[in-house]
Amino acid sequence: MVVPLQSLARAISWAKEVAALVKHVTGTEQIVCSSFGGMLAEIAWIGQYDSVGQYDEMRTKVLNDGEYRSALKKARDLFTPGSDRDQIWKHQ
Numbered sequence: 001m002v003v004p005l006q007s008l009a010r011a012i013s014w015a016k017e018v019a020a021l022v023k024h025v026t027g028t029e030q031i032v033c034s035s036f037g038g039m040l041a042e043i044a045w046i047g048q049y050d051s052v053g054q055y056d057e058m059r060t061k062v063l064n065d066g067e068y069r070s071a072l073k074k075a076r077d078l079f080t081p082g083s084d085r086d087q088i089w090k091h092q
Contacts (some may be wrong), residue, residue, distance in 0.1 A: 002083035011078045015043050025065050026058045
């Protein structure tokens with residue numbers, strides 16, 4: 001998700017809060033990462049799963065969690081609208 005530099009510290013703090021929430025709900029560790037350089041920064045969460053099915057289970061649990069939905073509302077003004085995306089990568 002893209003965030004203007006002036007909001008980066010708040011966005012990283014929020015991203016770490018979400019990562020802790022995901023770990024609480026699913027038991028899965030999420031690593032918060034941010035790009036650097038340029039006028040905008042991106043924030044991403046990286047998690048490792050044994051299969052796409054395992055990721056789907058985790059995602060369903062998180063999306064159904066009330067605390068997670070509340071956390072999303074707190075971040076409405078932090079990120080560039082439409083800049084969120086999911087990516088699934090395979091380790092080689």
